[in-house]
Amino acid sequence: MILSDSLDSPMYQANRTLKQKLERLIYLSEARVESLKLILHNNSSISRVINNQDIEPSLHHQYNHNLFLIQVGIGTFAHSPSYKTYYLVLDTAGGPIWTQCEGCNPCFHQRDPVFPKMQSNSYHEFTCDYCPPGTTCEYNHCAFDLTYGDGTYVHGIAATETFTFRPRNGGSPIPIWSLGYGCATHTQNFIPGMDKNNIVSGIFGMSPHPSSFMGQVGSHFGGRFSYCLAPIHHQRQLPPMFLRFGDDIPPLSSRHRHQTPFIRGRNPFYYLDLQSITVGSEKLNIKSSVFQLRQDGSGGCIIDSGSGASLLITTAYIEFEKVLTRNIVAQNPRIRIDSRSPMLCYKESDVKVKFPKVTFHFANNADFVVEPELYMADYMKENSRVNCLMIRPSDKFTILGAYQQVNHRIVYDTVNSELHFASANCFSDN
CATH class of the missing domain: 2.40.70.10 (Acid Proteases)
Structure with a gap:
């Protein structure tokens, strides 16, 4: 790939x-x-x-x-x-x-x-x-x-x-x-x-x-x-990546392996049962029904390689941004919000900013952990380093996008209707 x-x-x-x-x-x-x-x-x-x-x-x-x-x-x-x-x-x-x-x-x-x-x-x-x-x-x-x-x-x-x-x-x-x-x-x-x-x-x-x-x-x-997608923002040249099938798929690490069922919907997507989200150690105060797939085909959570960044249904995003901001400010008192950016962005001071991990909790106790560098992207702006949130709101449904799937071995099992995943070093996919 x-x-x-x-x-x-x-x-x-x-x-x-x-x-x-x-x-x-x-x-x-x-x-x-x-x-x-x-x-x-x-x-x-x-x-x-x-x-x-x-x-x-x-x-x-x-x-x-x-x-x-x-x-x-x-x-x-x-x-x-x-x-x-x-x-x-x-x-x-x-x-x-x-x-x-x-x-x-x-x-x-x-x-x-x-x-x-x-x-x-x-x-x-x-x-x-x-x-x-x-x-x-x-x-x-x-x-x-x-x-x-x-x-x-x-x-x-x-x-x-x-x-x-x-x-x-x-x-x-x-x-x-x-x-x-x-x-x-x-x-x-x-x-x-x-x-x-x-x-x-x-x-x-x-x-x-x-x-x-x-x-x-x-x-x-x-x-x-x-x-297994390698970090696209990494400064090193990307390694070979492959789309693997059947017996060619490497075994997942037993220590970090998770599996969660696909949900059948009216549309032919890979729907997942997302139940909650945790920022650091704080779970979002929202009902799991926010992420549910509705009978009219709306809502639900999709895993999608064709979407670069993840999207959260608006109700969940509002709470997510509030909890994330509170957590970031608590860990980084000197941090400043970049109000001129269309995204949620923070300007770094002379001390490197600390961000919490974000965990997506799927059915069957399948916790998908997203490291800070995979949802906050940094770049230089006017001689200052700025960190921007790469998760956005959506009024349609929730998507686990490719940017947040990085450094995970993702396995789609369409026969048993399950998604298997584990954290991995995708720079060594060969």
Whole structure:
């Protein structure tokens, strides 16, 4: 997996300040709330074959937008290699897989040419004789439409294609044939496409929805996948990161291992039963019902790799900020609030500021501990060091975002409907 802010990423912009990056992360996370509502209903029944090897796609960090990208090969061509390489956003709250294809008009900017579907020997479109659920017949093709809350719009053709993954330790590429996906022919307002060095060409959905990668082939891996995200604000170059499946997932530390059940909801997300939050040693004085998933599909708590920062339902956030502020001021009498910042920020004095740990208490006594450096980000402003809160309010639902998942081994078990996690040093994922 390559993070967009990694020095290895072609989208890395050295002239963008840390403050600008953090503010952008917050903006994208808030826009993300609306984007989780609409999922394309596409469930392919086409058979597929997976080699009896472990696929282990590399993950990358797209720095400018704090996205995690998966590197995949798409298509079958006469030349070598027999596929074309693309980078798709790893989205655990997204259903369909899609990428831009030739003929796209209008389409967002991407550095590499869009996918040449007509040149691929393994590209097959659904015809109107059988259109997957959620698609409609349009000029003898099965068309799909996706609308995201941040303004992104995607229109295209439902098809199947060969996706190829390389194992980390070499060996032959591993193809997955007849994978259902969307070939986008019309895209608008896709935020990563606004960068001149953008390498992102689409979305790699990993949600519980039948149209996602896990929905289509997850049974071949025992319904399990995992990642371990390295700190994206760390000054060192990011290490290799991988999306792991099945038996390739490392065992979790028995000392720090937790598991908590997923909650079934109307929307195909990975909902968790969040019961309370503790700041330092003080538990928030709010009812657990604040975090509950409601019958109309609103509320609840989602774990989401596609959201950079975490969001708390507004009622909980107000209490959280109050308790956090009281705790910080008690430990740091000389601290000052930066009133000019749109986020909750503190200016450091000549003494380094002390911040408490934050613990998310999930069902089954599963405590997810977030270290201070993973919810407070610091940067230089006018010759002073400023610390800003990377958790924001939301009037929709609560999200445990990627920024706060750092340095945890996260394991999704879709067969047993459980999330497993443990604290880990994600700089040694290899």
